[in-house]
Amino acid sequence: MENLEDLKILAEQWSHQGIEYLQKIPPSQLYAAIGVLLFTTILLFLSIRLVTRTKSNTVLLSGLTGSGKTVLFYQLRDGSSHQGTVTSMEPNEGTFVLHSENTKKGKIKPVHLVDVPGHSRLRPKLEEFLPQAAAIVFVVDALEFLPNCRAASEYLYDILTNANVVKNKIPVLLCCNKTDKLTAHTKEFIRKQMEKEIEKLRASRSAVSTADIANDFTIGIEGQVFSFSHCCNKVTVAESSGLTGETAEIQDFIREYIKP
Missing domain, CATH: 1.20.5 (Single alpha-helices involved in coiled-coils or other helix-helix interfaces)
Incomplete structure (x- = not known):
């Protein structure tokens, strides 16, 4: 004492x-x-x-079920299409050098790629990975786009208004998949339609409450029709085909933010 x-x-x-x-x-x-x-x-x-942000090598593949995320995951990993792959119920995850880079000499930084399930009940899984994400690839089925336009736009809206995405300015690639099919919609058509849907969402959700209950932030410029160019983070649009291995634009996007 x-x-x-x-x-x-x-x-x-x-x-x-x-x-x-x-x-x-x-x-x-x-x-x-x-x-x-x-x-x-x-x-x-x-x-x-x-320092924490620049060291991140995690890229998320997100989008609705059936958009072709899992096929793209395997194409980027080992160049296989896995046409018989069923809908993912758990994230596919791996750290590897992109398949097209395997023949390159010298030390290449591997990418930590996460294929997040698109089922609505499993989307909270995305929240677990967002804090460590260096970039997001949001995959849209260009072949069956119109029936899924509203649902895809709502999912993308939730991502673009997420606190981690906005604060960290995580770049997003709107990837229009299955464009090898003749009846697939073009990336410009998909971009414009999704901008229109997100504009409707902005109006309807802001009418309910000045602070969107379901989202952390609002997006767009008040008094102007929504455009992806209004987002705090960079949003770009690209085309791909998982089944034919056309993933060059995705790889370029990944390597823009995760230097080899």
Whole structure:
């Protein structure tokens, strides 16, 4: 007990000495010291975030069930189409050098690719991976686009208004898959239709509440018709075909943000 009392007395003495010392410092010097300390703390915090972001090598494949994400996953991994692959109920995950880069000499940075299930009940899985994502590939079925346009747009809207995506400015590739088919819609048609649907979603959800309950952020510019160019993060559009192995635009997108 005596030791505890001694510690209390010592702590009080240090406290009084500290207050007396601070009182002797001119206010201008004290404020300058506090300012420098705050600036240094903020700079250190931003530096840690920047280093963390640049080191990430995770790319997420997301989109509705049946859009062809899993086929693209295997094409990027080993060049196989896996035509008999069933709907994924668990994320397909792997870290590897992209298949087309296997013949290149020298050390190439591997990519951590995650194929997130598209079923509505399994979409919360996406939330688990978003904090570590360097980029997102949102896959749309260009062949069966119109019947799924609304659902795909709602899913993409939820991604674009997610806090992790907005704050970290995670780039998104709107990937129009199965474009090898003659009746597939073009990427420009898909882009315009999804922008229209997202504009409707913006209007309907903002009418319910000024703060969208289901989403972290709002997107777009007030008073203007929505365009992907209005997003805080970069959104680009590309075409692919998992079955024929046409994945060049996806690979270019991945390597834009995960340098080899």
